[in-house]
Amino acid sequence: MNSSPWTHLDERQLLRLDDGELSERESAEVRAHLQACWQCRHAHEQVRAAVSDYVRYLDAVSASVPAPPRPWGTIEARIRNTRQSEPGVSSRYPRPAWYGAVAATLLIALFFFWPKRVLTAAELLQQAASREKAAEAPRAIRIRTRTAQFTRTVRNASENMALKRRFDAAGYSWQDPLSARSFSEWRDTLKDPKDRVVSTRDENGVPVHRIATASQTSTVKEATLTLREGDLRPLNTVLEFRDNERVEISEVDDIELSPAVPVESRAEEPSKPKVPAAGELQVWAALRSIGADLGDPVEVRESGDGAVTISGTGIELQRQQEIRNTVASLPGIRVQFDTAERVALPPRGDTVEVPVSRAETDKHADRLLDLSDGLLARAHALHRLAERFPVARESRLSERDLALLRSLRSDHLDAVRDHVRRLRAELRMPAATPASQPTGSWQQSAERLLTAARETDEALQQIFAAARAEGTRPTLEHLYATITRLEEAVQ
Amino acid sequence: MVRAIAAKAMSAWGREAAAPMTVRDLVEAAFVQSREEIYVYLITFGLDAGAAQEATQEAFLRLHVELEKGTQIRNPRAWAFRVAHNLALTSRAGQRRTQELDAEIESTVACGGTDPERALIDKERMRLLAEALNGLSSQQRQCLHLRARGLRYQEIADTIGIAPSTVGEFLQRGIARLRKALHE
Numbered sequence: 001m002n003s004s005p006w007t008h009l010d011e012r013q014l015l016r017l018d019d020g021e022l023s024e025r026e027s028a029e030v031r032a033h034l035q036a037c038w039q040c041r042h043a044h045e046q047v048r049a050a051v052s053d054y055v056r057y058l059d060a061v062s063a064s065v066p067a068p069p070r071p072w073g074t075i076e077a078r079i080r081n082t083r084q085s086e087p088g089v090s091s092r093y094p095r096p097a098w099y100g101a102v103a104a105t106l107l108i109a110l111f112f113f114w115p116k117r118v119l120t121a122a123e124l125l126q127q128a129a130s131r132e133k134a135a136e137a138p139r140a141i142r143i144r145t146r147t148a149q150f151t152r153t154v155r156n157a158s159e160n161m162a163l164k165r166r167f168d169a170a171g172y173s174w175q176d177p178l179s180a181r182s183f184s185e186w187r188d189t190l191k192d193p194k195d196r197v198v199s200t201r202d203e204n205g206v207p208v209h210r211i212a213t214a215s216q217t218s219t220v221k222e223a224t225l226t227l228r229e230g231d232l233r234p235l236n237t238v239l240e241f242r243d244n245e246r247v248e249i250s251e252v253d254d255i256e257l258s259p260a261v262p263v264e265s266r267a268e269e270p271s272k273p274k275v276p277a278a279g280e281l282q283v284w285a286a287l288r289s290i291g292a293d294l295g296d297p298v299e300v301r302e303s304g305d306g307a308v309t310i311s312g313t314g315i316e317l318q319r320q321q322e323i324r325n326t327v328a329s330l331p332g333i334r335v336q337f338d339t340a341e342r343v344a345l346p347p348r349g350d351t352v353e354v355p356v357s358r359a360e361t362d363k364h365a366d367r368l369l370d371l372s373d374g375l376l377a378r379a380h381a382l383h384r385l386a387e388r389f390p391v392a393r394e395s396r397l398s399e400r401d402l403a404l405l406r407s408l409r410s411d412h413l414d415a416v417r418d419h420v421r422r423l424r425a426e427l428r429m430p431a432a433t434p435a436s437q438p439t440g441s442w443q444q445s446a447e448r449l450l451t452a453a454r455e456t457d458e459a460l461q462q463i464f465a466a467a468r469a470e471g472t473r474p475t476l477e478h479l480y481a482t483i484t485r486l487e488e489a490v491q
Numbered sequence: 492m493v494r495a496i497a498a499k500a501m502s503a504w505g506r507e508a509a510a511p512m513t514v515r516d517l518v519e520a521a522f523v524q525s526r527e528e529i530y531v532y533l534i535t536f537g538l539d540a541g542a543a544q545e546a547t548q549e550a551f552l553r554l555h556v557e558l559e560k561g562t563q564i565r566n567p568r569a570w571a572f573r574v575a576h577n578l579a580l581t582s583r584a585g586q587r588r589t590q591e592l593d594a595e596i597e598s599t600v601a602c603g604g605t606d607p608e609r610a611l612i613d614k615e616r617m618r619l620l621a622e623a624l625n626g627l628s629s630q631q632r633q634c635l636h637l638r639a640r641g642l643r644y645q646e647i648a649d650t651i652g653i654a655p656s657t658v659g660e661f662l663q664r665g666i667a668r669l670r671k672a673l674h675e
Contacts, residue, residue: 011663011666011667011670012659012660012663015659015662015663015666016659019638019643019644019662020643021643021644021659046670046674047666047670049670049673050666050669050670050673051639051666053616053620053669053673054620054635054639054665054666054669055639056617057617057620057621057624058636058639060617061531061535062531065530065531065534065535065540066534066540067540068530068540068543068544069540069541069544070544072526072544074519074522075518075519075522075548075551075552075555076515076519078548078552079515079518079552079555196649198649198652200577200580200651200652201577201580201652202652208652210652212654222654222655222656224654238654238657240654240656246656
């Protein structure tokens with residue numbers, strides 16, 4: 001719990017305090033902080049005011065809700081009717097000819113809508129795991145933490161060692177994290193599993209079972225597995241760690257990406273080149289044409305069957321449509337935007353948020369920060385290309401694709417150079433000293449460029465936006481040095 | 492056994508049973524106490540008045556069936572909300588109703604109070620709130636609604652089928668959005 005006198009409380013803590021959802025210790029800490037900190041007390045009052053306004057709003061909505069079309073009556077009559085319709089209760093009325101059809105319809109309706117017995121977590125997991133054995137198939141999964149998101153295939157667990165260590169420590173399979181068997185194996189290690197099973201529908205209206213298992217002793221305080229009701233296929237797993245990290249693993253889509261291959265034989269399969277990267281490269285080029293590779297949280301991934309999937313979370317609907325339209329003419333492209341929630345973007349890392357007030361206060365600083373914003377977006381896009389097309393993969397590209405890749409690269413580099421030139425002019429920087437020639441591949445240069453762009457942005461923020469009121473601000477010399485490193489990287 | 496469950500369930504609803512109650516007494520009392528709030532919830536969820544009334548009654552009918560069977564229901568109020576929520580999912584007509592309510596609310600709020608200036612400010616605040624709420628997802632709105640009706644995080648999570656921590660996150664985002672709309 002972060003409530004020392006030197007760090008301010010966040011809204012969630014304030015809300016949870018009022019809602020009685022904090023532990024006694026946490027409540028005491030938050031209250032102590034509130035006594036000491038006027039700023040947080042003010043924020044607390046604002047949270048309470050918003051809650052109060054919302055309740056008034058809801059009351060007003062309730063008052064404007066139309067009255068029920070019929071008087072409420074009592075539930076008694078309906079209970080009685082239900083009893084009369086139970087088997088064995090003789091009817092006082094003759095049965096008309098259509099009785100059978102109506103009864104059959106009712107039975108079908110009852111089958112679908114009557115509450116079914118909810119299986120226990122162990123029963124559901126056992127059934128789901130047995131089906132996994134029958135239909136082993138690698139599939140693409142999206143892994144989302146509070147600060148990052150990436151896509152990989154099941155069993156291809158090479159990415160993100162920090163997450164792997166976290167999963168290993170919890171005893172949860174990192175290799176196949178979206179699996180009933182993995183969930184079940186983790187659950188079996190718990191001394192104190194507490195299960196909840198809910199049968200509901202997911203955000204797409206698909207009937208699902210949700211198994212939530214909590215533990216007081218594991219580093220995972222709660223794990224939730226969502227199984228599709230029809231075939232018990234795992235659709236989503238959420239792990240809530242004790243340090244408040246949250247990892248969500250979702251299936252990228254329902255289509256299996258490659259034929260079922262047993263784990264053992266797959267492990268022995270000789271590695272062979274993936275499907276040519278032309279499809280993905282063309283998608284990047286199409287995205288470039290509308291600037292969707294600059295700042296939009298778009299991911300492009302090739303799957304085992306050669307299809308390319310474009311995915312993204314938190315993209316405005318209008319922008320989603322623009323992207324769909326742009327790639328509509330490309331064959332074999334899957335577009336899959338997550339529209340369930342508009343999630344907050346990760347903390348500032350590769351984008352710049354310029355406060356509105358800044359625009360009114362200092363146009364010079366605005367221009368500099370806007371330039372830095374554009375520069376970062378380009379550096380990030382170039383870096384992403386370098387990640388997606390490392391040297392080994394690039395060497396397998398056809399001449400045509402190589403040309404396309406070069407053209408995308410040049411476009412970004414030209415833009416970076418232009419931004420750097422304008423930054424220099426805006427800063428009235430001293431004449432440039434001859435930059436040392438960079439060594440290594442363009443992919444390595446892209447890495448250096450991104451680092452330098454981030455350093456430049458950081459320095460600009462600290463010097464011109466006073467983003468951090470406390471602490472030592474960097475000197476102009478430091479800023480100039482970062483810009484020089486930028487220039488070296490774009491040689 | 493069933494009587495014991497009924498008494499326990501009634502206590503969970505917030506009322507102590509003065510005398511031994513049958514399941515039917517319990518469900519009837521619960522129905523009278525909570526039918527309006529569940530009905531309003533379903534209306535704001537997108538159901539028309541007729542469907543909302545039907546689903547509300549259906550939820551309590553199912554509660555009766557479950558209790559009669561001897562099913563242990565720890566919190567029948569949250570259970571009734573959850574069943575009503577699931578029924579609404581199967582028959583929801585869409586979100587248009589919410590938009591219509593936002594328009595209706597302006598006139599409702601404006602009628603309150605005798606001070607015209609105060610009424611105008613209130614109206615403006617409610618308009619801002621309605622706008623901000625429209626920017627939230629349906630699940631975030633449902634979380635806010637259910638919390639405002641007294642359900643705890645765990646109960647909300649059970650009702651709409653998400654993790655309790657997600658409820659906390661949705662509520663925080665919802666309140667942050669409202670706060671921003673009102674103070675910026």
